Structures are given as structure tokens and as C-alpha cells.
Amino acid sequence: MTSEYQDIVILGIESSCDDTSAAVLRGNKLLSNVIASQAVHTAYGGVVPELASRAHEQNIVPVVSEAVRRAGLTLGDIDAIAFTRGPGLLGSLLVGTNFAKGLSLSLGKPMVEVNHLHAHVLAHFITEEGEEHDAPKFPFLCLLVSGGNSQIILVRAANDMEIIGQTIDDAAGEAFDKCAKVMGLGYPGGPVVNRLAHEGNPKAFALSKPNIPGYDYSFSGLKTSFLYTLRDELAQNPNFIEERKADLCASLQATVIEILMKKLRKAAKDLGIKQIALAGGVSANTGLRAAFEDHARRYGWKIFIPKFAYTTDNAAMVAMNGYFSYIAGERCPLDAVPFARVTM
Structure with a gap:
């Protein structure tokens, strides 16, 4: 981090799906990170877009206010407002985008748009008070796995990322959730599969590998x-x-992890990169984390596994991305509109 930018204060706003979140960073140091989740979707077995956007409207003002309060600052202390422009649910993104616009106008502060996927990758650069922090060195590879994405990303710089591999159909998180659903395990299914997998035999069932x-x-x-x-x-x-049930979950999880790690090993070998990061909601899976640690021992990788707080959608990662964009001179115009789907 360049010392002249360490006092830059960024307010991050995240509303891409069903979590309303706001965070404040000074430089890359986290001052606060507040998340309001939406339990209403559990009864429907998945996120209902209309209900999500309505909940964001109710949550965003108190969440932003609490994030600023916990940071020990006022809105006037903020240098810029970073917000998730996409990808995500359009109705949810509209709430965050429009709130950021209103705040930008009222405070006279610039906006910085954030790609939600970039933010997950850059969460590895967040520093918390009193901790020794080791961030990836460029270039590095990042395996981004979530309910909607399974990607291998070549990260040359904070503003230079390339997807070199991605799912051609379903994502890993989606596979966990849908298989859990047919077993009657509820939503979200990934955490339940992870818990039950510890009790089962990962070799009990041979499942298809692409x-x-x-x-x-x-x-x-x-x-x-x-x-x-x-x-x-x-x-x-x-x-x-x-x-x-336990054997099914263990076999499913082992197969998903094997598929993910096989391609990541190939990319790391072909590109000669040993700085390897993990990101996204599925990065909370303990089996996948164990596989990363195993590969670090076997292949000499330097691995970076996010704290559990940064695996799900959160505004701390949005603010971190916003910081990098802000010091690079990037600004977002007030006529910007969100996108449900965006590329790297």
C-alpha cells in the first residue's frame, strides 16, 4: 500500500443478492463491517428476488448508519463511496446503486463502482486491527467458488484480472445446494452437506466426473x-x-473438491504460479480448505484462505476493491446503472 493513500476512507455498500452490508475502510484497514441477512428465503428453498429487494430497502439505511458509527466516524469523513454494480440480482443491485447515488449527491463525494467477483478476490488484502497480515503477491491464481460462479482467475494486478477457466453450466455451490435439496436437507444446502460429510465415507459412492x-x-x-x-x-x-445421508454428502463433497482441484493444479503447473488464493461462498467449505492445505504441502504452494467472515457477500471486500479503484483514479458517473451479468 502506498503510504500517501493510507488515510483514504472508503464506505462500501453490498446488495448483490440477499445480504445488505456496509463497511468502512481506512486504506486497507477494516474499521467496521455490518451485514443484515434475510431469513425470509429459507421457506422458499432459494432466494426470491422481489423479497430480497424489499428487504434491502428496509435494511440499507440502518446498516450504513451502524457501519459508520462502529467506525467511529461521520459521513463527512468519507472520501468515496464504493458500491456493487454487478453481477447479481437486478432489483437488489438497484437498491444499493440508488442509495450510493443519493449519498454521493448529498455528501458531494465520488462514487466508485465495484465488480462483485473482483471484490471476492481482493478480500485477501483487507487488514484488521492488531493482526499480522500476509496478502498474495501479484501475479497469483484465485479459485472463486460460490453458488453462481466457479472460476479460475489469473490476477496480474488489482485492476487486471482474467478468467482463464470457468463452469460451462452449473457452479459448484449450485451443485451442493441442488443435491442437498433432493435429499431434503433444506436451503442453503452447502453448509449441511459440509457438516454431514465429516460423518461419512467419501468413497462410498462413485459419481460422475466431467x-x-x-x-x-x-x-x-x-x-x-x-x-x-x-x-x-x-x-x-x-x-x-x-x-x-452422511455417505452421500461425503461422496458428493469429495467429488466436487476433486473436480475443482484438478483444474487448479493444471493451471498452476502450466503458468508456473505458486501463489494460490481461494474465494467465494464455497471457500467456507472445510473439505475444500483442507484440500488447499494438502496441496500447499504437496506442491509447494503459498496459499491464501479467507476468514469465514469474508467468504459470504460482505461490504468489506467491496470497500477494499473500491480503495484500489479510487487510488487508480477511477470514478463512477451518476448515470451508471447496475448489471445482472458482467464479465471480468
Whole structure:
């Protein structure tokens, strides 16, 4: 971090899905990070966009106010407002974008737009009070895995990222959630699969693994294989899922992790890069974290695994991304509109 920019104060606003979040950073130092989650979606087995946007409207003012209060600052102390412009749910993004615009006009402070995926990657540069922090060195590879994305990203600089591999159909997190749903494990299913996997045998069931060229991923075949396994076994034993739930979860998780790590190993070897980071919601999976630690020992990787607080959607990572963009001279015009889908 350049010393002349260490006192820059960034307010970050995140509203891409169902978490309303605001955070304040001074330089790369975290002063506050507030998140309001939405429990209303649990009953529907997934996020309902209309309900999400309405909840954001209710939450955003108190969340921003609390983030500024916890930082020990006032709105007048802020140098810039960073907000998630996309990708995400359009209705949810509109709430955050319009709030940022209103705040920018009222305070006379500039806005900085943030790519939600970039923010997950740059969360590794956030420093907290009193901690020894080790950030990745450029260039590095980042495996970004979530409910909507499974990507291998070549990070040359904070403002220079390239997706070199990504899923051609479903994401890893989506595979966890949908397989959990057919087992009746509820939503979100990923954390439940992770918990039950510790109790099961990861080699109990052989599931389909894709043969996709390059660094790209595919998880649709795995989901189909899992569904067919349930169908065939249930025909013989109606209590199969309940009796073998832990083994099913362990086998599913092991297969997903093996698919993810195989392509990441290939990319790291081909590019000669040993600085390897993990990011996104699925980075909270303890099996995936253990696989990273195992690969660090076996292949000499220098790995960077995010704190659990930075695995889910949060404004701290948005503010961090906003800081890098701000010091690079980037500003967002007031006529900017959010995008549900954006590229790197």
C-alpha cells in the first residue's frame, strides 16, 4: 500500500443478492463491517428476488448508519463511496446503486463502482486491527467458488484480472445446494452437506466426473449422476437417503473438491504460479480448505484462505476493491446503472 493513500476512507455498500452490508475502510484497514441477512428465503428453498429487494430497502439505511458509527466516524469523513454494480440480482443491485447515488449527491463525494467477483478476490488484502497480515503477491491464481460462479482467475494486478477457466453450466455451490435439496436437507444446502460429510465415507459412492478441456468446469453431469444414484437406490430401499445421508454428502463433497482441484493444479503447473488464493461462498467449505492445505504441502504452494467472515457477500471486500479503484483514479458517473451479468 502506498503510504500517501493510507488515510483514504472508503464506505462500501453490498446488495448483490440477499445480504445488505456496509463497511468502512481506512486504506486497507477494516474499521467496521455490518451485514443484515434475510431469513425470509429459507421457506422458499432459494432466494426470491422481489423479497430480497424489499428487504434491502428496509435494511440499507440502518446498516450504513451502524457501519459508520462502529467506525467511529461521520459521513463527512468519507472520501468515496464504493458500491456493487454487478453481477447479481437486478432489483437488489438497484437498491444499493440508488442509495450510493443519493449519498454521493448529498455528501458531494465520488462514487466508485465495484465488480462483485473482483471484490471476492481482493478480500485477501483487507487488514484488521492488531493482526499480522500476509496478502498474495501479484501475479497469483484465485479459485472463486460460490453458488453462481466457479472460476479460475489469473490476477496480474488489482485492476487486471482474467478468467482463464470457468463452469460451462452449473457452479459448484449450485451443485451442493441442488443435491442437498433432493435429499431434503433444506436451503442453503452447502453448509449441511459440509457438516454431514465429516460423518461419512467419501468413497462410498462413485459419481460422475466431467472431461472438459482446458481449465473449464462442468457440474451438470455430477448432479445427474447423483440424482440417478438416489433414484436407483430408493427403488430398492425407500429409507436409503436417511440411512446413507452422511455417505452421500461425503461422496458428493469429495467429488466436487476433486473436480475443482484438478483444474487448479493444471493451471498452476502450466503458468508456473505458486501463489494460490481461494474465494467465494464455497471457500467456507472445510473439505475444500483442507484440500488447499494438502496441496500447499504437496506442491509447494503459498496459499491464501479467507476468514469465514469474508467468504459470504460482505461490504468489506467491496470497500477494499473500491480503495484500489479510487487510488487508480477511477470514478463512477451518476448515470451508471447496475448489471445482472458482467464479465471480468
